[in-house]
Amino acid sequence: MADIIQLLPDHVANQIAAGEVVQRPASVVKELLENAIDADSNLIKLIVKDAGKTLIQVIDNGKGMSTTDARLSFERHATSKIRSAEDLFSLNTKGFRGEALASIAAIAHVELKTKQEQEELGTQIVIEGSEVKSQEVVVTPKGTSIAVKHLFFNIPARRNFLKSNNVELRHIIDEFHRVALAHPDIAFIMFHNGSESFNLPKGKYRQRIVNIFGGKTNEKLVPVEEETEVLKISGFVGKPEFARKTKNEQFFFVNNRFIKSAYLNHAINAAFEGLMKDNSYPSYFLNLTVDPKTIDINIHPTKTEIKFDDEHTLYAILRSSVKHSLGQFNIAPVLDFDRDRNLDTPYDFEGKRVSNPTIDVDRSFNPFQEEKSSNKSGSFSTSYRKEPTAHWESLYVGLESKGTKTTQEFSEVQFESEPQNQSLFNEKSAIESKHRTYQLHNKYIISTIKSGMLILDQHRAHQRVLYEGLLKHTTIQEAVSQQLLFPLALQFSTSEMELLEQLKEDLEHTGFVFSKFANNSLEITGVPVNVPESEVSIILEQLISDVEQEVPDSNFSATDLLAKSLSKSLAIKTGQSLTSTEQEYLLNSLFACKEPSVSPTNKTTFITMSVDDFDKKFM
């Protein structure tokens, strides 16, 4: 039989290998930025179009390449950075596999321009799908420019697999942040679709963090410095009170390389123990310096994971130095034994019984309820009698007075998506004659229905009510806004501003009025009627964090996310006591919704228990 094994042609091998190195535009950004850093640049420019799908270009002012090197740089395993296997263990550079440029050139159109300082002229090479299209002598400044166009042009499946521009751009920005944070001594500029997204001058580490994450970051940073024989730590942790709902301000760098380590992350959490609220994450920006011989970074192709020889020691040192810093800055709770107890309460309150303060907030007031936008609580009882709520109300009316007509009335009720509702009211065994609500543990509202009992979760139910109201308003685009006496100025980081920018229109439809929307700040002159001014910034932060966790793919889902996030922030909370009018209003509004049975995040809003169920229990 003939031999059947053949060596793959180079371009096929390259394409296969490229899959490992280049997963998405952000991978190209990472490789190009790292090459620019390895070339000793001090100014690096990143230019991106259409989230990298059309163009990714990195221009540096580093040492450049000779003509021969320029040509060689696209060969697989061509690297100037290591010479032998031993060198792998004393790495000071980012790259070492000599694979990135070969891989990128296999799956894109690449144009390289490069010149070394001492040379008069530089080299330009155009390469498409591993095929060199041209090589010329050009006039170009010192350094290297690599433009990558039409990524995955010859692998349509990969191209189609890319996410929306929003998602891909976020990945690019994440990579950009990581590289820029690891190198505050290098100036970085990033452009997206022709406008400048980041301009980070060379400076101190603190300044770099603030330039990326916004001015308000400054006050929350606590320095961490430690030097031991095996490990040097420098950087910052965020004060616990500024902890975030997302993990996107958590950065470890080992020898200037961004890494992910669940183990070291645990060390930080341990240091913060007792200082953090649930569901919040400490910010940290920590640089660890270790002997390169004691780590192995070659265990993952994208090189964000790392193996340490002595993890346990690193863990212990890291935890104690973070703890120490938090303590030094008086962030740990202090026990003050010298305090004069008599000062704790004003003397005339001594011996008096303490009663819980009560606050009457009308959180169930819904500004999106038609025609009632400026009503105060007193008018709930009238507003819920309006269509389509009236159907629900009439169920009770029917039960009360016109016993025989009920069956017919019920059949007129249209529930759009809830067959379950139907069954609630179609049962014949109506015992209840009066419609009452009762609040249980400031959490559930209980109401009697014909078949037995209905229990609704006040927080989830109100979320549903607000959510549908918000959706309606963002789609029909009429806002009910309350004017603020003084404009409210808020600071955000550049990437947060980018997110808000995308949501701006939708926010306006809910009632937000922006008078300024630029750089890292915005000014608000109007807010939706049921949003208290003091909560605006919390609400927007929650919104950003929600959107960051679930980057919207299309316009529609952005609106949806906004409505979900706002309804979550604005809904009456568990633990809030409601008047009976409010309870009734909530009940009625819920059943006026299109999908009353679940919250916007698909959690059950109410359950029912029939008299039969009770009967069984009493058997």
Ligand code: ADP
């Ligand atoms: P690696 O970085 O792993 O060595 P790459 O494929 O990324 O592999 O790059 C191959 C070689 O091309 C590098 O070793 C370097 O010599 C050269 N090179 C790449 N980018 C640049 C740049 N921006 N400036 C100077 N030389 C570069």
Ligand code: MG
């Ligand atoms: Mg490289």
